[in-house]
Amino acid sequence: xxxxxxxxxxxxxxxxxxxxxxxxxxxxxxxxxxxxxxxxxxxxxxxxxxxxxxxxxxxxxxxxxxxxxxxxxxxxxxxxxxxxxxxxxxxxxxxxxxxxxxxxxxxxxxxxxxxxxxxxxxxxxxxxxxxxxxxxxxxxxxxxxxxxxxxxxxxxxxxxxxxxxxxxxxxxxxxxxxxxxxxxxxxxxxxxxxxxxxxxxxxxxxxxxxxxxxxxxxxxxxxxxxxxxxxxxxxxxxxxxxxxxxxxxxxxxxxxxxxxxxxxxxxxxxxxxxxxxxxxxxxxxxxxxxxxxxxxxxxxxxxxxxxxxxxxxxxxxxxxxxxxxxxxxxxxxxxxxxxxxxxxxxxxxxxxxxxxxxxxxxxxxx
Numbered sequence: 001x002x003x004x005x006x007x008x009x010x011x012x013x014x015x016x017x018x019x020x021x022x023x024x025x026x027x028x029x030x031x032x033x034x035x036x037x038x039x040x041x042x043x044x045x046x047x048x049x050x051x052x053x054x055x056x057x058x059x060x061x062x063x064x065x066x067x068x069x070x071x072x073x074x075x076x077x078x079x080x081x082x083x084x085x086x087x088x089x090x091x092x093x094x095x096x097x098x099x100x101x102x103x104x105x106x107x108x109x110x111x112x113x114x115x116x117x118x119x120x121x122x123x124x125x126x127x128x129x130x131x132x133x134x135x136x137x138x139x140x141x142x143x144x145x146x147x148x149x150x151x152x153x154x155x156x157x158x159x160x161x162x163x164x165x166x167x168x169x170x171x172x173x174x175x176x177x178x179x180x181x182x183x184x185x186x187x188x189x190x191x192x193x194x195x196x197x198x199x200x201x202x203x204x205x206x207x208x209x210x211x212x213x214x215x216x217x218x219x220x221x222x223x224x225x226x227x228x229x230x231x232x233x234x235x236x237x238x239x240x241x242x243x244x245x246x247x248x249x250x251x252x253x254x255x256x257x258x259x260x261x262x263x264x265x266x267x268x269x270x271x272x273x274x275x276x277x278x279x280x281x282x283x284x285x286x287x288x289x290x291x292x293x294x295x296x297x298x299x300x301x302x303x304x305x306x307x308x309x310x311x312x313x314x315x316x317x318x319x320x321x322x323x324x325x326x327x328x329x330x331x332x333x334x335x336x337x338x339x340x341x342x343x344x345x346x347x348x349x350x351x352x353x354x355x356x357x358x359x360x361x362x363x364x365x366x
């Protein structure tokens with residue numbers, strides 16, 4: 001390690017969740033990071049995962065998560081475990097001085113979130129959550145437009161929705177068999193699994209300025225275990241800006257974010273995962289006018305295309321690896337932006353849950 005350019009970040013993975021397959025594929029696309037270890041509660045399961053996903057021949061495969069953390073060749077870990085297991089394994093990772101890329105939602109409560117991020121911060125370690133879309137160049141291009149007052153005006157309203165039909169994907173008993181329906185594993189349900197992206201998209205558009213009031217919508221639905229399977233909320237800012245979102249496990253797939261300004265609207269129909277890996281689009285709508293009130297209206301619509309040579313999960317890993325590399329070589333420090341935006345997103349989710357538990361009463365942020 002005579003120079004920063006010679007450092008390759010060595011990654012270990014705790015668990016064989018399906019989302020980990022995307023991360024393995026992304027690692028294999030990057031020179032900055034190398035997969036050196038994989039652990040599962042079952043050695044046979046880890047071996048089968050490694051074979052199916054083409055792990056490097058020299059990657060170590062373990063029958064426990066502890067063995068990954070004890071491996072001194074591992075610099076950082078990716079943790080795609082259920083939310084209910086995050087605190088235990090993140091604290092262990094911090095103890096073993098491993099940087100952490102953590103799947104969302106990171107925690108069930110803000111207390112858990114603070115416990116994890118504080119432990120990593122004390123050790124000088126980088127934390128990042130696994131929200132991929134913010135790393136796509138489309139997000140940077142949209143942000144440039146949104147914050148050009150001459151082009152977009154003032155952002156006044158945002159609407160986000162992320163729904164998916166869990167029954168069609170996992171079968172009619174998904175609520176009992178899938179971790180997303182079990183309170184001790186993923187207790188925030190659709191609010192955490194899907195609403196996380198909507199809230200992150202809203203905060204991203206508002207440059208992470210927190211609202212002053214959050215109000216859950218009536219009609220939240222729960223499974224038999226009391227886990228949220230459909231919900232929504234409104235966020236309000238003191239200057240009159242508003243945002244709404246819905247997150248449901250009950251309908252056909254929808255992942256749409258609309259940012260509405262005084263002069264224009266951005267409409268993204270696949271904001272979480274682009275339909276195509278190599279090119280992502282969004283609509284810029286402006287100049288709406290009535291042709292005739294009895295026959296219709298018109299507007300100017302421009303479809304933007306943003307190309308990328310790497311999928312967004314690889315771009316996320318590249319950002320994470322560059323930060324970790326800087327810390328390893330002493331040329332950089334942990335970037336506090338990533339734990340900060342995670343904590344803000346987590347805070348909104350927990351406030352929505354609080355509002356739901358109090359008959360959709362408005363909750364004012366201190």
